Amino acid sequence: MKTETLYDLAVGNKAEIVDFFDENVRELSEKFGLFRGKIIKCVAKNGPIVIENRFQKMALGKSLASKIYIH
Amino acid sequence: MNVMVGFFRSCIEWGCNFFRSQGRRQMLRFGDGVDSGRSKKIMLVGQPNVGKSSIFNALSRKYVDVSNYSGTTVSISRTKISIGGISGDLLDAPGIYDLHGRGSDDEMVTKKMLSEADLVINVVNALMLERDLRLTLQLLHMNIKTILVVNQMDEAEKRGFSVDAQKLSQFLGIPVIKTVAPKSLGTPELLTALVEAVSNDFSADSFSETELRRSDIDELVSQVTTKSIPESSEEKVFPDTVLLNPYFAWPIALLIFFLMFKFLGIYVAGDLVDYLSSFFGFTYEAAVSAALADCSPFIKRVLLGDFGILTMELKTLFVVLLPLVTAYNAAMSLLEDSGYLPRLSVLTDNFFSHLGLNGKAAIPILLGFGCSTMGIFSTRMLETKKDRTIATAIIGIAIPCAAQQGIIIALLSFTNSYEIWLVYIFVMLAVICVTGKVLDFFLSSKNSYLLMDIPPLRFPSLRNCVRKTVFRSVGFIRSMLFMFTITCLIMTVLNEFRVLYYIQNSMAPLIENMLNLPKDFANIFVMGMIRKDVAAASLLQMSGIGAQSALTNIQILTATVVISLFVPCINALVVIFKERGWREAVALWFASFFISIFVGWLLTISIA
Ligand SMILES: Nc1nc2c(ncn2[C@@H]2O[C@H](COP(=O)(O)OP(=O)(O)O)[C@@H](O)[C@H]2O)c(=O)[nH]1
Numbered sequence: 274m275k276t277e278t279l280y281d282l283a284v285g286n287k288a289e290i291v292d293f294f295d296e297n298v299r300e301l302s303e304k305f306g307l308f309r310g311k312i313i314k315c316v317a318k319n320g321p322i323v324i325e326n327r328f329q330k331m332a333l334g335k336s337l338a339s340k341i342y343i344h
Numbered sequence: 345m346n347v348m349v350g351f352f353r354s355c356i357e358w359g360c361n362f363f364r365s366q367g368r369r370q371m372l373r374f375g376d377g378v379d380s381g382r383s384k385k386i387m388l389v390g391q392p393n394v395g396k397s398s399i400f401n402a403l404s405r406k407y408v409d410v411s412n413y414s415g416t417t418v419s420i421s422r423t424k425i426s427i428g429g430i431s432g433d434l435l436d437a438p439g440i441y442d443l444h445g446r447g448s449d450d451e452m453v454t455k456k457m458l459s460e461a462d463l464v465i466n467v468v469n470a471l472m473l474e475r476d477l478r479l480t481l482q483l484l485h486m487n488i489k490t491i492l493v494v495n496q497m498d499e500a501e502k503r504g505f506s507v508d509a510q511k512l513s514q515f516l517g518i519p520v521i522k523t524v525a526p527k528s529l530g531t532p533e534l535l536t537a538l539v540e541a542v543s544n545d546f547s548a549d550s551f552s553e554t555e556l557r558r559s560d561i562d563e564l565v566s567q568v569t570t571k572s573i574p575e576s577s578e579e580k581v582f583p584d585t586v587l588l589n590p591y592f593a594w595p596i597a598l599l600i601f602f603l604m605f606k607f608l609g610i611y612v613a614g615d616l617v618d619y620l621s622s623f624f625g626f627t628y629e630a631a632v633s634a635a636l637a638d639c640s641p642f643i644k645r646v647l648l649g650d651f652g653i654l655t656m657e658l659k660t661l662f663v664v665l666l667p668l669v670t671a672y673n674a675a676m677s678l679l680e681d682s683g684y685l686p687r688l689s690v691l692t693d694n695f696f697s698h699l700g701l702n703g704k705a706a707i708p709i710l711l712g713f714g715c716s717t718m719g720i721f722s723t724r725m726l727e728t729k730k731d732r733t734i735a736t737a738i739i740g741i742a743i744p745c746a747a748q749q750g751i752i753i754a755l756l757s758f759t760n761s762y763e764i765w766l767v768y769i770f771v772m773l774a775v776i777c778v779t780g781k782v783l784d785f786f787l788s789s790k791n792s793y794l795l796m797d798i799p800p801l802r803f804p805s806l807r808n809c810v811r812k813t814v815f816r817s818v819g820f821i822r823s824m825l826f827m828f829t830i831t832c833l834i835m836t837v838l839n840e841f842r843v844l845y846y847i848q849n850s851m852a853p854l855i856e857n858m859l860n861l862p863k864d865f866a867n868i869f870v871m872g873m874i875r876k877d878v879a880a881a882s883l884l885q886m887s888g889i890g891a892q893s894a895l896t897n898i899q900i901l902t903a904t905v906v907i908s909l910f911v912p913c914i915n916a917l918v919v920i921f922k923e924r925g926w927r928e929a930v931a932l933w934f935a936s937f938f939i940s941i942f943v944g945w946l947l948t949i950s951i952a
């Protein structure tokens with residue numbers, strides 16, 4: 274099921290990363306520690322989405338966040 | 345052929361030395377790999393914002409910029425250090441995420457340097473071991489002699505985390521040191537490890553098995569870290585819920601910049617500068633002219649004339665510009681250290697996406713308000729060529745640097761009119777938007793993705809802010825003393841041979857008819873080609889400090905807009921040339937020339 278993307282995640286909710294749109298997106302995300310299977314939490318959505326992966330906070334633009342699939 | 349290469353090399357070296365002499369970021373010296381055969385190359389490697397530059401500063405006497413956002417270090421810095429009698433070169437490199445994969449051009453540079461390093465200090469963030477140890481394993485896999493530094497231990501302990509360095513060291517087969525870089529905690533141990541590493545020939549070849557899987561890294565991390573407080577009670581950081589909130593973030597940003605403006609524009613550029621000029625003005629000038637009473641008239645004109653080195657230059661430099669630039673650097677270093685800038689990027693992402701950029705561009709552009717060269721340099725933190733070109737153009741054309749701003753504020757305050765202020769800000773914003781839009785249209789590649797670390801907010805470190813402010817202000821004075829003196833000499837000579845007079849007359853139609861400004865304004869154009877802030881300073885003189893203004897409000901507005909948009913100063917031009925190539929440098933120079941006159945003209949006719 275690849276319909277829900279990271280950008281759909283509501284503030285305060287958690288989700289697991291399940292897939293990426295393409296290799297480019299995967300490579301970019303993995304650089305920042307966003308692997309398949311990671312549980313991330315959305316902390317803010319203010320244009321870009323701000324997520325938390327344990328102690329690491331990062332911002333993703335809408336165009337990128339909607340190419341990362343979550344569950 | 346050889347002559348050409350030699351010439352080219354010395355040109356590059358001259359360029360590098362030019363920047364080194366400004367005390368800015370140290371550039372990579374060409375040919376160093378050849379001549380320093382004996383001294384050991386020790387390189388700091390790690391992800392962005394883990395604390396590499398802080399370790400560099402703790403180990404050396406030199407200062408490199410430390411700020412709380414990814415992408416502070418954009419070029420390689422080096423310094424000589426002595427480790428237990430062995431001399432070494434310590435290198436600070438921009439952060440790198442990954443040794444494999446495609447990577448940007450800058451990552452390529454780091455990788456190339458890495459292949460020449462004798463020893464690597466791999467800095468990791470204690471709180472992000474899962475992310476950072478990947479790079480460590482890649483280093484070990486490449487058989488690079490590595491010392492692991494687990495930095496930010498204070499932050500980890502605050503969150504109840506402890507790291508078992510011994511276990512980690514056993515597992516990886518390399519020394520592991522825990523540090524708190526800004527407090528120099530752990531640096532003695534690091535030095536001891538360094539001494540051992542450079543004198544012994546330990547090699548990390550115990551690690552040549554195939555690269556560990558990520559699940560193994562997670563497993564390793566959970567083995568070496570222990571956590572004492574439960575997971576839930578951690579992230580209740582109040583500031584971030586506000587700073588990243590769509591409703592509160594804008595008012596807070598506006599408040600921060602209003603306070604900065606109030607502090608810089610009103611207290612420093614206004615009150616402090618007034619106080620200093622009245623204090624130094626008469627006594628100093630009288631003393632100098634008395635001391636030089638017997639000199640020849642020409643020397644007097646050089647030293648004391650309209651463009652006098654001892655009068656106009658020193659006064660502008662030390663009384664008007666230095667206090668302002670120092671205050672500006674201080675304010676900026678507080679912002680840089682706090683970790684606010686990445687939050688500003690999140691906030692402005694939407695706006696910048698309309699200009700073909702993403703929110704990350706907010707950081708170089710904001711730094712450009714301090715000094716254009718610094719802003720243009722840090723466009724390297726942006727990923728794509730398009731981003732860098734657009735951000736450079738915006739900084740080069742429409743962002744007045746701190747030195748200019750002081751004078752612009754003083755000029756606009758003469759008008760005593762809020763409307764003039766609003767028009768000025770509106771015009772500048774419009775130029776920024778049009779520049780971005782037009783370039784976005786022509787460089788029609790896709791916008792790059794915004795993806796950036798949001799480091800924790802921290803209380804700025806006073807020590808670091810003071811060091812950075814002093815370092816930058818001294819750099820400013822050093823480069824300005826030289827550039828300003830050249831400008832004054834050129835202007836005096838042009839004046840002496842009545843060249844200025846001809847320039848004034850030939851530009852008169854442009855200046856008098858199109859812009860409705862006095863002929864003298866040509867002088868300011870000529871100066872502006874060398875340094876805009878010098879030009880703006882003499883514009884201030886022209887409008888008559890304290891005395892009744894010789895210019896009308898509209899004229900002041902036009903003149904201020906024109907000088908703000910006028911060509912980038914020589915220093916900025918050199919950096920644009922170096923960073924973006926001669927085509928873009930030339931294009932930007934002419935574009936800003938025409939834009940400044942065009943917008944000035946538009947303003948004149950639309951108000952009249
Ligand atoms: N609390 C804490 N902050 C640190 C430590 N090391 C570095 N920092 C801060 O982390 C930020 C990034 O440091 P910097 O040296 O510029 O990182 P670099 O990008 O790896 O060169 C700065 O704001 C430093 O003050 C540390 O051990 N503890």
Ligand SMILES: [Mg+2]
Nearest residue numbers: 396397416417
């Ligand atoms: Mg750094």
